[in-house]
Amino acid sequence: xxxxxxxxxxxxxxxxxxxxxxxxxxxxxxxxxxxxxxxxxxxxxxxxxxxxxxxxxxxxxxxxxxxxxxxxxxxxxxxxxxxxxxxxxxxxxxxxxxxxxxxxxxxxxxxxxxxxxxxxxxxxxxxxxxxxxxxxxxxxxxxxxxxxxxxxxxxxxxxxxxxxxxxxxxxxxxxxxxxxxxxxxxxxxxxxxxxxxxxxxxxxxxxxxxxxxxxxxxxxxxxxxxxxxxxxxxxxxxxxxxxxxxxxxxxxxxxxxxxxxxxxxxxxxxxxxxxxxxxxxxxxxxxxxxxxxxxxxxxxxxxxxxxxxxxxxxxxxxxxx
Numbered sequence: 063x064x065x066x067x068x069x070x071x072x073x074x075x076x077x078x079x080x081x082x083x084x085x086x087x088x089x090x091x092x093x094x095x096x097x098x099x100x101x102x103x104x105x106x107x108x109x110x111x112x113x114x115x116x117x118x119x120x121x122x123x124x125x126x127x128x129x130x131x132x133x134x135x136x137x138x139x140x141x142x143x144x145x146x147x148x149x150x151x152x153x154x155x156x157x158x159x160x161x162x163x164x165x166x167x168x169x170x171x172x173x174x175x176x177x178x179x180x181x182x183x184x185x186x187x188x189x190x191x192x193x194x195x196x197x198x199x200x201x202x203x204x205x206x207x208x209x210x211x212x213x214x215x216x217x218x219x220x221x222x223x224x225x226x227x228x229x230x231x232x233x234x235x236x237x238x239x240x241x242x243x244x245x246x247x248x249x250x251x252x253x254x255x256x257x258x259x260x261x262x263x264x265x266x267x268x269x270x271x272x273x274x275x276x277x278x279x280x281x282x283x284x285x286x287x288x289x290x291x292x293x294x295x296x297x298x299x300x301x302x303x304x305x306x307x308x309x310x311x312x313x314x315x316x317x318x319x320x321x322x323x324x325x326x327x328x329x330x331x332x333x334x335x336x337x338x339x340x341x342x343x344x345x346x347x348x349x350x351x352x353x354x355x356x357x358x359x360x361x362x363x364x365x366x367x368x369x370x371x372x373x374x375x376x377x378x379x380x381x382x383x
Contacts (some may be wrong), residue, residue, distance in 0.1 A: 080347050103337035104380045107330075110177050110343045111365050112303075113152060114139030119358045121152060127358055129172045131365035136169055137178040137343040138206075153194045155182060159203035166204035176206045177341040178242075178301060184213030185223050185243075194241065195232055202237035208301055208341065209239060210271055212246035215259070220249065223259055231265030242271035242301055247280035257295035270298040274324045275305030275316045275346060285323045289332070296332045304372065305346040318347040318364060320371040329374055334379040344368045 111133045116124030121142040128136055141149045155161055162179075169176050179201055183193045197209045215223050227241070234241050243256045250256055257269045272295070278288050292299070306322030308315060319326055333340060347364040348354055355361050 065345065069264075074111045081305075082364055102335045105334055105336045106134045106339045107372075107376050108175075108177050108339065108341045109133065109369055109376070110135035110137045110341050111347070111369070112137040112139045112178075112343050112345050113142065114345055115347050115361055115365065116358065117141060118143050120144050120359070121150070123358050125169060125172055125174060127362045128365060129174055131362050132369050133365070134173060134175060135177045135341065135343075136174040137177060137210075137341065138165075138180060140180050140182055143190065143257075151182070153179060153200060155196060157196075159199045162200035162204040162206075165330070166206065176204060176209055178208040179204075179206050179344050180276040181209050181211040183211065185226055186213050186215070186219045191226055191229060191231065194226075195233060198230070198234050198237050198239050198241070201239045204223075207238075207240060208271075209234075209241050210244060210301075210303070211241060212244045213250065214246065214253075215249040216284035220259070224262060227263045227268045229260070231263060231267035234267030235265070239267070240300060241268050243268070244273045244303055245276045245280070251280045252277055253291045253299070257298040260298045269300040270295055271303055272299045273303040273305055273345070274329055275307040275322070276303070278307040278309075278322075278324060279314070279316060281296065285325060286322055289328045292329060292332050299333055299340075300338065301341040302343065303345045304342050304368070305344075308350045315350050316346050317350040318368050320368075320375075321349055326372070327379055330375055331379045334376075342372055 082217050099227045111128045111131065113121060113124040113136065117126060119142065124142060125136065129312045141151050144150045153165060166176050179197065181194055183190050194209070194211065201209050230241060243260065244251060245251050245256060253272050254272060260268050260270055271291055274292065277283060277291055278285065290307060304319050306324050307318045308317055308321050308322040344365065347368040351362070
């Protein structure tokens with residue numbers, strides 16, 4: 063057997079092993095655990111689709127579409143259109159934890175393991191501590207390992223963020239939940255800026271979520287500098303909001319992975335051997351300059367394409383040759 067054939071067989075074996083690992087549900091404790099010192103085991107990537115791309119359709123249709131597109135993991139978005147004109151939160155901020163547990167059970171009955179939920183509040187908001195505390199309780203009841211937040215630290219907000227995250231970190235840890243902060247323009251527009259906050263907070267309950275599309279978009283960075291930004295914060299990153307971005311042809315716009323200018327091989331290579339569990343949650347799956355689908359079946363097709371692309375990238379960056 064020739065060298066090329068052997069390499070191809072190894073690649074396929076690695077791909078199959080990696081995709082098997084993607085489907086395995088994990089407890090919150092497993093999902094926040096890191097590797098022991100000196101280890102370089104493959105990262106256990108969990109390719110998930112957010113319900114957000116299905117926001118124009120009912121939540122139930124979003125969940126069945128995500129399942130039928132081949133996903134085994136899901137991230138809860140913000141709202142969905144239920145009926146002709148009614149927008150309903152996926153999980154209201156004031157909902158009892160039991161309600162989150164019920165929705166998580168519905169997801170699992172469909173074969174979808176929830177890995178992340180939006181907090182739907184900025185850390186600098188007046189009621190942020192109370193809402194984030196409730197989100198932690200909801201996530202713990204639902205056995206969802208990560209709660210996502212983002213906002214702005216301008217106008218002296220950085221001090222407030224530090225104070226609040228120092229208070230929330232122990233609460234998150236006590237519940238087996240991780241709060242992750244992603245980039246959202248301004249003073250927290252880069253991963254490096256978010257990592258400066260998490261390093262100063264210095265609590266295992268507070269870490270970084272990386273959104274390459276947001277970094278390229280809000281900061282108007284070229285793709286190579288996005289990779290450099292991730293490199294500067296990779297030790298703090300525990301999950302991704304997967305979103306690509308394209309500057310050409312104009313107008314510049316966010317899009318699905320592999321349809322923009324960000325090199326996902328270089329991106330995921332930086333975190334491919336952490337030994338951790340790391341959700342990759344598809345937030346944008348749409349094609350640039352193409353009208354978004356009017357029917358949910360069109361969203362299903364784009365969701366499937368995003369999953370297949372990411373699984374191939376994972377197999378490639380973790381292949382042994």
